[in-house]
Amino acid sequence: MAKREVVDVAIIGSGPAGSVAGALLARRGRKVLCLEREVFPRFVIGESLLPRCNHLLAEAGLLEAVEARGYQVKPGAIFWRDGQPVRFAFAAGRPGTRPAAYQVPRGDFDQTLATRAAELGVDVRFQHQVTGVRFDDVAARLEATALVSGEALEVEAKFVLDCSGYGRVLPRLLGVDRPPTLGPRVAVFTHVEGDQRPTGPEAGDIWVCVHPNGSWIWIIPFSNGRTSVGVVGSPELIEASGATDERRLYWHLETDPTASKRLAGVRRVMEMKRLAGYSTAVEKLTGDRWALTGNAGTFLDPVFSSGVTLALESSSRAAVLVDRQLAGEEVDWGREYTAVVDRATAVFAAFVRGWYSGELLDVFFARNPPEGVKASITSVLAGYVLDTGNSLVRDPEQRLKTLHRSLARREARPG
Numbered sequence: 001m002a003k004r005e006v007v008d009v010a011i012i013g014s015g016p017a018g019s020v021a022g023a024l025l026a027r028r029g030r031k032v033l034c035l036e037r038e039v040f041p042r043f044v045i046g047e048s049l050l051p052r053c054n055h056l057l058a059e060a061g062l063l064e065a066v067e068a069r070g071y072q073v074k075p076g077a078i079f080w081r082d083g084q085p086v087r088f089a090f091a092a093g094r095p096g097t098r099p100a101a102y103q104v105p106r107g108d109f110d111q112t113l114a115t116r117a118a119e120l121g122v123d124v125r126f127q128h129q130v131t132g133v134r135f136d137d138v139a140a141r142l143e144a145t146a147l148v149s150g151e152a153l154e155v156e157a158k159f160v161l162d163c164s165g166y167g168r169v170l171p172r173l174l175g176v177d178r179p180p181t182l183g184p185r186v187a188v189f190t191h192v193e194g195d196q197r198p199t200g201p202e203a204g205d206i207w208v209c210v211h212p213n214g215s216w217i218w219i220i221p222f223s224n225g226r227t228s229v230g231v232v233g234s235p236e237l238i239e240a241s242g243a244t245d246e247r248r249l250y251w252h253l254e255t256d257p258t259a260s261k262r263l264a265g266v267r268r269v270m271e272m273k274r275l276a277g278y279s280t281a282v283e284k285l286t287g288d289r290w291a292l293t294g295n296a297g298t299f300l301d302p303v304f305s306s307g308v309t310l311a312l313e314s315s316s317r318a319a320v321l322v323d324r325q326l327a328g329e330e331v332d333w334g335r336e337y338t339a340v341v342d343r344a345t346a347v348f349a350a351f352v353r354g355w356y357s358g359e360l361l362d363v364f365f366a367r368n369p370p371e372g373v374k375a376s377i378t379s380v381l382a383g384y385v386l387d388t389g390n391s392l393v394r395d396p397e398q399r400l401k402t403l404h405r406s407l408a409r410r411e412a413r414p415g
């Protein structure tokens with residue numbers, strides 16, 4: 001016989017999306033239960049945040065706890081191609097863009113968020129795995145197992161937020177998974193020590209290096225002296241580069257003109273990790289009494305470090321709408337949630353497609369781009385993808401194409 005509990009909102013997963021949604025709802029007086037399968041701290045990838053995250057963490061009452069952890073401040077992003085850099089300093093973004101974000105070891109970061117969310121009133125239960133869901137006229141009913149005792153739990157909730165990330169609990173249970181539109185890619189990564197970091201204001205930047213074979217490498221420095229390094233490429237390119245994942249990663253680091261200098265002689269301090277087929281898509285983001293947020297809904301690609309930002313953007317929005325619905329207001333989930341999340345995702349999707357087609361790199365590396373262009377790009381790279389004052393946000397696909405064409409014409413002019 002399952003133990004029964006009744007709450008206002010049940011949240012699946014205590015990653016960044018779950019903690020932010022939980023904190024927002026608890027601060028509005030809702031009874032929130034967050035079920036998390038793992039025990040924290042646990043490793044998860046997604047270590048380079050964007051400035052927009054700081055806004056969203058502040059709104060949820062979680063930023064102070066994050067600031068107290070002393071994480072590496074990230075003032076910008078540097079992209080390297082053929083040994084040449086182009087830097088986007090967040091401080092040079094459009095008005096309203098925060099000047100920095102953080103580089104975070106996610107085990108510690110996620111634990112910090114979950115701990116603070118619990119202090120704000122969320123009932124966070126670790127080692128509780130959600131296994132089933134049913135909906136009836138009055139409630140959503142989640143089935144879960146307490147992994148230590150083996151005890152079954154049934155949670156009756158007025159609303160369920162799925163923040164289960166790669167667990168993708170509701171998409172699987174409700175059959176709303178859809179094949180992703182982006183091509184299959186593989187990521188191989190680890191943490192190292194001995195990274196010869198730049199000094200000065202750029203020390204905390206993320207580096208993204210385009211490898212001569214078309215793969216790309218990330219270098220993310222942490223304040224604990226460790227550095228996250230990884231390579232992303234097509235399955236064929238990655239497999240062809242070595243016999244083991246360690247060799248595949250090191251081969252890319254050794255043969256890249258930029259990474260080879262900075263990372264010469266680094267020591268691996270964590271096991272090798274690999275993720276493949278991580279892009280996700282769904283038929284719909286909401287239904288009666290449920291919504292998907294963060295990676296449980298959509299995930300594009302790691303190249304612009306957009307995952308946690310989009311997770312916080314969607315979970316914050318969902319939490320506020322759930323609160324309004326529970327207060328008796330009519331909520332138009334299609335217009336107020338799906339359309340907004342889709343818009344935000346579409347901006348990064350256009351950037352990701354432009355990255356892999358090569359057009360975006362031409363834009364990044366254009367000499368003397370017209371005034372305002374760099375600020376517009378910077379604000380997107382900082383995560384401000386709902387700022388409709390930015391032409392790149394209003395019509396990202398078309399605007400990037402136009403920009404690419406006009407910059408190519410300028411580049412072709414002599415002088």
Ligand SMILES: Cc1cc2nc3c(=O)[nH]c(=O)nc-3n(C[C@H](O)[C@H](O)[C@H](O)COP(=O)(O)OP(=O)(O)OC[C@H]3O[C@@H](n4cnc5c(N)ncnc54)[C@H](O)[C@@H]3O)c2cc1C
Nearest residue numbers: 013015016017037046048130165167187294295302307308
């Ligand atoms: C190679 C790679 C590199 C990336 N780099 C970056 C980056 O630099 N910056 C960035 O912002 N993003 C990055 N991302 C994306 C980032 O990993 C995700 O977007 C982010 O973690 C999503 O947060 P979330 O809260 O939605 O889910 P998660 O962080 O995945 O959290 C979900 C939680 O739900 C729990 N859960 C799962 N199933 C169940 C269940 N059945 N019951 C209970 N709990 C459950 C999990 O244990 C987990 O704790 C990267 C992704 C990849 C693949």
